[in-house]
Amino acid sequence: MRLTKTIAVWCCWLGLPIACALAQDQVAHLGEIHVPPPDSKAGVLLSLKPSGSKIAASPEAVKMMGGLIKTNGLETLPATPWHIELTYDEFDEDGDNAHSGTLEEFYVNPKKYRKVIKTDEFSQTEVASGGDLYRSGDQNWPPAATSQAMREVVSPLYQYQLSTAGDTSPDKLDWTVGEVKLSCVVLRNPRVLSESGLQKFCFEPGTTILRYSRGAGWDETVYNGVFQLGERYLARDVEVTHGGKPFLKIHLAKAETAPQLEESLFLPPTGTPGPLTGVVSVPSAILMKEYLVHREFPPHLPRGVHGKVTVKFTVNKEGRVVRAQATDGPEDLRKPVEENVMKWQFRPFLILDRPVEVESTTFYNIQ
DSSP states (O other): OHHHHHHHHHHHHHTOHHHHHHHHHHHHOOOOOOOOOOOTTOOOOBOSSOOSSOOOOOHHHHHHHHHHHHHBSSTTOTTOOEEEEEEEEEEOTTSOEEEEEEEEEEEEETTEEEEEEEESSOEEEEEEETTEEEEEEOOSOOOHHHHHHHHHHHOTTHHHHHHSSTTOEEEEEEEEETTEEEEEEEEEOTTBOSGGGSEEEEEOTTSOOEEEEEOSSSEEEEEEEEEEETTEEEEEEEEEEETTEEEEEEEEEEEEEOTTOOGGGGSOOTTOOSSOOSOEEOOHHHHHHHTEEEOOOOSOOOTTOOEEEEEEEEEOTTSBEEEEEEEESOHHHHHHHHHHHTTOEEOOEEETTEEEOEEEEEEEEEO
16 A cells, blocks of 8 residues: 555656556555355345335435446447456355356447357357357357356446336445445335345445445345456456355456457357347346346135246247246146246347347246
């Protein structure tokens, strides 16, 4: 820290405003942040009968959120191609390393990119070129944890962008993570009565440097080793916990702007069967977490019947479930569960800005 302060003073003394501002900004960075182990007594208080009125949004919080979106991640970086490489480790409920992988992306715009995924369970090269999407290797959608690892780095505020509809309202809040006090934008929700359960996007006071977020579920994310790429803040090390337990550890190995990317990168990859067409298979963890708009639980179930029911379902381009078929489970539960799934509503699933029909699988565990 003393060396950084010396650099800042030296830059200012020489009259180098850009270097001086950067050095002083580095001094402002807090140390590493880690989510503490869960408190066994802590919980989230929910309202079973929330009031119908929406909580008024804070104009200042909306403005603060706009600043965070403009300065964190790469997804909204205007007209600047970029290249990143990252590694990640996924952990199971027992804290054991379940899967590991590497991801690399060359990005020009939402319809022109090359993404290479290599994990111990999945291998794929995906190229978007104009209006078509090509894949070599695995043709299915990447596992949910793999997709999340990329989004946590490239688009760390994606949870906010998924949650702005409905009855949530931005507000300001100070929040402490471990021993570090942060300023936050929270999404007030009449159903969530405990502040610990609210979605949060927290940053270093007096800056727009994102350091912590809590999603709609039990995921909490911290961003460490923050640096600047152009005018954007990126985290070199990202940790995601689920219910206080380690879930993902992500390391950004390389990040660079790349104004002169070779056009050969965006040719269809060798071995591709052709442009992606037809019904797309999407992991339920992605579809349910990011696209589900409305869900009802079975209102009428036979008494005394218990068990797990697996349901395969198809969602059309408008987001409506058009087919639902129970593939296993007690016979008396299959039809009620199928009828319930048919009532679900999703946001349209888009590929290169075009809605597509998707299929997925979910299950009910009825006790």
